[in-house]
Amino acid sequence: MSDLTLGDYQRYGRQLILDGFGLPAQQKLKNASVVVVGAGGLGCPALQYLAAAGVGRLGIVDHDVVEVSNLQRQVLHNENTANMGMPKAESAALALRKINSTIQLDVHTAQLEPSNARLLLEGYDLILDCTDNAPTRYLLSDVAVALGVPLVSGAALGFDGQLCVYNLGVDGPCYRCLFPVPPTGGAVRSCSEAGVLGVVTGTIGTLQALEAIKILAGLHEGRPTLLLFSALSMPPFRSIKLRARSKTCAACGQDGERKGTIEETDYVQWCGGATPDFEATGL
Amino acid sequence: MSDLTLGDYQRYGRQLILDGFGLPAQQKLKNASVVVVGAGGLGCPALQYLAAAGVGRLGIVDHDVVEVSNLQRQVLHNENTANMGMPKAESAALALRKINSTIQLDVHTAQLEPSNARLLLEGYDLILDCTDNAPTRYLLSDVAVALGVPLVSGAALGFDGQLCVYNLGVDGPCYRCLFPVPPTGGAVRSCSEAGVLGVVTGTIGTLQALEAIKILAGLHEGRPTLLLFSALSMPPFRSIKLRARSKTCAACGQDGERKGTIEETDYVQWCGGATPDFEATGL
């Protein structure tokens, strides 16, 4: 357990004097590690605020390279890294080091797959799902259950966003508890097909950082809820009470009661194959 | 009215294909101007997403210089600009130019005062209040009324945030409609006294950018509401229905019905003098 340095006291003063946060929470953040999967529209603001707040070790996993069409919402990247086609994980790390050089960054330019997921995600206290497709969301949930860590999951499309913490505490549900059967490919749309407003990913990604900080600092109340965000609706936010962990869940259920197994899941095939051509499916 | 360039089509593709946004909204953003007062915890994320989304002209007004204690939440600044003690307006502009070099930035290292407010804020379609004290909030509201533009006002302290659009449309209230009498100095706390969590300013600042984009793109429904955010409460967000413009408001009321005048307001004195020493007042 490392203590705060003099520089930490200067940098995190506004959190250290905050009633209900203070030195104990700041020390927990410093000694915590979070891995963020996806350095895109959700991952950028999440990483930004986790780094600024002083989470001691941050992992960044993304296989993609920066393009100019990302800059509308992926605020850690810039025109220079887009022109270079720099990997997003590196581009994000470059920006984070300028904000906070005192934290450790693990940069992984790699696509998360069943074969490497455990290796990439092991050893972190918490996982952030900032990805953009259904197969990876199932894979992340299964790995979070296997590793016994909470999964802060964000999603955004168009004007809408969703936020949920899975596998939290002793009876928080996992993604499969809520959605045991994956949607078919035709039912799933992506940001590159349907578009998305940058502030929507920004709002959800920032709130993912908040959930992570609450959990790491011991301030999370632990009840499973789903936050719905709809930028053009009134009210724009709604909080939904969710079910507890399912005894029969193939991933996190109780031994002897589980229905099915996750071992032979072919995530991509199981979720209806590759991301479909949305225009062609007509929705 | 300038049209989109080929580069704009590439950069803003995710907004251009977004149903309900598209080319008309993107053109409105490109031809719009927003001035952000305060490049701190609220102003940084707000500026970031306004620049990324393609608002054609952004004004930045801040008199302060970057310090290391800002980096916990003021995500456009970095260790280098903090070490140099660069003015925040310049530090923010430096970061924004890397994200989007195609928009115009007006950088004003100046403290907003009654004597310069009109000059600094005139000519913009919309004002963002990202400041941190009561006198400036009254001044901004009065100027927004005088200039006839909407004021997107954010505030944050501790774990709590508030967001409201003032002076919107023909009957949206101004700040004085809600709070005709300013609080006394002892009742007002600031982030440097009470602390603040970075993600709280991040959430409110990002949502200020959303409100601005909705208004500029013609997507705002125009009803006066106050959004309350409380990071540790469940539900964390609540939307409150607010009163309409007050006929008797000293700032925006009807001729002949106004109570009092704003002309001789000494904003700082009127709000109970300088920001008080919070510890000393005992709250």
Add this chain to the structure above:
Amino acid sequence: MSSDALALKVEFTGGLELLFDNKKKYTVSLPRTTDDAPTNLTHLILWLKDNLLKERPELFVEERTVRPGILVLVNETDWELEGEGDYQLKDGDEIIFISTLHGG
């Protein structure tokens, strides 16, 4: 509206509204009983499919329930806590159908 009818607020989000004439909020009126039993959520789902759904029913219904990936809320609570399809509808209930998002 007759006292024999249930007035329900129905809402579609997460893209589901595209199947329902791109409209998010509906008020619907259903009889208190369906097939000689108190009207429940399964009845509502089938009624919505037959009466409000404009296109591609396979993106809303699969067999006698919602397709995988859709979450149903009864008065802002996960329907699993309320008995899922067997939940007996009450006058004034607010039912929300959410398609889970995967973008980011």
Add this chain to the structure above:
Amino acid sequence: MSSDALALKVEFTGGLELLFDNKKKYTVSLPRTTDDAPTNLTHLILWLKDNLLKERPELFVEERTVRPGILVLVNETDWELEGEGDYQLKDGDEIIFISTLHGG
């Protein structure tokens, strides 16, 4: 709780909770009439000052209303739309006191 009493949910936010034992949510019970008149919001404010307020009353009350800078909500609506202090309280009402924030 007697049927002659009003059960009210009272909440303090924006830092006001610091004056009320650092607790945000209270359930309070008030008589249906106060000073021979139906109990209204002004009565509640004075009752809170006399019964729940722990310190520095000038940061909550000024004369017979809340101090400047505090917004009062009746069931999530600005009290100005409900008659301000004259609003007659109903059983189950939720009253929120918000101190406006100025930080950023």
